[in-house]
Structure formats: C-alpha cells, structure tokens
Amino acid sequence: MVQDALIQIENVTRAYVMGARTLYALRDVSLTIRAGEFVAIVGPSGSGKSTLLNLIGGIDKPNNGRVCIAGIEISALNENALARWRGEHIGIVFQFFQLLPTLTALENVMLPMELRNVFPNNRRARAMDALARVGLQDHAHQLPSELSGGEQQRVAIARALINDPPILLADEPTGNLDTQTSEQVLQLFSELHRAGKTIVLVTHEQPLARAASRIVFMRDGRIVSEE
C-alpha cells in the first residue's frame, strides 16, 4: 500500500452495454492518489476522464474493481450511505457550474449545509465567509444570471467547499471560461492545494494541467502515462 494513500482505484472497469456491443469507458484502471496531491487527468474526448472522476465522487459505480477512499470501499456502499459519505468527503465542480437559477449566490452556497442539516445557526455567516474567500462578498445577493461565467464558477467552488470536504473534484471547470478567467479559477485551485485540499482536475487542455503536481494521461479507457 502506498503511504498516505487517500484515493485508491483498483482494477476498475466501467462498461456500457449498447445493444449487441459493449463499450468500455474504463478498462482495468488502477490509480492511487495521496492526501494533499493535486492531480490533473488529461486525455482526448471519450477517453474516460469523467467516468473516472464520477467513480471517485461516488456518482457512479464500477462493474469490476474497487474504489476505496480514506479506507472506505465506496464502490460497495448503498445509495443512502453513499450520499451521506459524499456530503462529508467530496466537493465537485462542473463545466457548466450547475447553480440553481432561482437562488442567489449566497443561497446556492448555503444549500449543501441545508441538505446535511448542519450548523443551522450560522449557515449564512459561513456562506458569506466562503463567498469572501473566492472574492465574491459583494455579489452575494445576485442571481447566477446576473453573474459572469467566472463569478458563477467561483460561487460553485464556494458551494463545493462549504462543508469543508478533504477532496475537491473538478470536471472541465474552465471549459466554459475565457483564458483570463480560467487563470483565476486555476489560481484558486492552487491556493486550495496549498491549504491542504486533495484536488483531482479533469481537462482536455494540457496547458491547464500545469497547475497540478501530477498529470495522468488517459486514452481509450486506460491510463497510458504519467508526468
């Protein structure tokens, strides 16, 4: 076992049966990520990056193999246990932000606390703090439609971190942003990495991966190399 192993993916296969043929999104993939690493997963479209990230986040399950995080085999948990586990351990951000359009920035950030029913007394203050940390304290009461793409992604990052999960997962988080805004978001990831978060970032743009301390290259459902 690798020392400090936080995320352990062991011989994982994820296949989709499409009529008469089977499509392998992941083929016998193994990967170990240590606590505090910032890992970028890079590869062409269809190579299995999102599938791998979703297995780490407990959004999807493998057909074969195991996904263990902090010693817990999450690939063996039932849906309820998995949802609870996810709320404590994982923050996720996506390419299209996925903020709720009728809620303000502040309300979006408060949502995961409400779902977990924690800290009922100081949720607002905690959410304001989280928005301040991503530089958006002055936009707390605006709707997503009143924010720029970069601002929306920063709200999504604040929301992902509000329950202080040790692991932050990001699937093409800058895919919908201009170059300058992408840089700001990546800088935020670097700061979070320095602050001790374990980060897994999926991107098909290799230049974006340079913020990471380790780059894993995928192709056709396999890990083909590492840097």
Ligand SMILES: Nc1ncnc2c1ncn2[C@@H]1O[C@H](COP(=O)(O)OP(=O)(O)OP(=O)(O)O)[C@@H](O)[C@H]1O
């Ligand atoms: N629900 C599904 N049903 C059938 N096939 C799927 C499903 N989800 C993913 N796949 C297939 O699995 C393969 C890997 O998909 P995945 O989304 O992981 O790729 P990706 O590397 O994230 O690509 P992109 O860069 O385009 O986001 C693709 O061939 C895809 O078509």
Ligand SMILES: [Mg+2]
């Ligand atoms: Mg993808």
